Amino acid sequence: MTTKIRVVTSLSDAEIQRLGEMLVAVVEAGASVGYLPPLDASVAQQYWRGVCKPEVLLLLAEVDGEIAGTVQLELATKANARHRAEVNRLLVDPKYQRQGLGRVLMEALESEAKVLGRTLLHLDTREGDTSNDFYRSQGWTEAGMIPMWARSSGGSLDGTVFYYKVLE
Numbered sequence: 001m002t003t004k005i006r007v008v009t010s011l012s013d014a015e016i017q018r019l020g021e022m023l024v025a026v027v028e029a030g031a032s033v034g035y036l037p038p039l040d041a042s043v044a045q046q047y048w049r050g051v052c053k054p055e056v057l058l059l060l061a062e063v064d065g066e067i068a069g070t071v072q073l074e075l076a077t078k079a080n081a082r083h084r085a086e087v088n089r090l091l092v093d094p095k096y097q098r099q100g101l102g103r104v105l106m107e108a109l110e111s112e113a114k115v116l117g118r119t120l121l122h123l124d125t126r127e128g129d130t131s132n133d134f135y136r137s138q139g140w141t142e143a144g145m146i147p148m149w150a151r152s153s154g155g156s157l158d159g160t161v162f163y164y165k166v167l168e
């Protein structure tokens with residue numbers, strides 16, 4: 001198994017299609033990433049068409065040539081926040097999960113962040129999800145929780161937990 005991480009500034013139609021499939025798969029598997037199931041493939045692709053922007057660093061993880069994971073770093077643009085960035089949409093295709101890909105993606109993202117002088121990273125994730133275990137295992141610190149943040153597929157309003165990491 002060969003894993004490759006790429007930073008991309010644009011996406012081909014084939015990459016958009018594959019990323020769309022992956023977004024649908026993680027939403028169907030129950031992840032809270034902004035969409036509710038059932039997620040239409042065309043809506044998922046539309047999302048990826050709008051992702052590449054100057055303030056967003058997009059990383060793709062490929063396993064044996066197939067896109068298997070992705071993550072984004074959104075660079076804060078305010079004059080007093082150029083040391084800060086938000087981690088968004090960390091997704092590993094369900095069939096590749098628990099094989100170390102999330103860890104590799106986050107390590108690559110942190111290296112890129114450091115190069116860009118972004119030394120404070122932050123993110124949030126749904127309370128109770130296994131993603132909390134993932135972020136804690138990668139050295140992230142919990143900052144607090146906001147209740148009733150996002151609707152779940154079952155109709156309830158779930159809390160979100162905020163995390164941060166200071167890069168040395």
Ligand SMILES: CC(C)(COP(=O)(O)OP(=O)(O)OC[C@H]1O[C@@H](n2cnc3c(N)ncnc32)[C@H](O)[C@@H]1OP(=O)(O)O)[C@@H](O)C(=O)NCCC(=O)NCCS
Pocket residue numbers: 026031032033089090091092093096097098099100101102103104124125126129130131133134135137
């Ligand atoms: C969260 C996510 C990105 C983790 O990616 P992954 O490639 O499966 O994670 P890794 O294999 O790199 O796991 C690294 C460590 O994180 C922890 N971890 C990961 N998944 C876990 C789980 N389901 N339960 C408990 N701990 C977990 C473990 O400590 C693991 O190390 P180990 O396998 O040696 O025990 C992935 O599950 C995912 O895409 N989930 C759906 C989308 C999502 O929720 N994204 C986050 C939104 S903010």
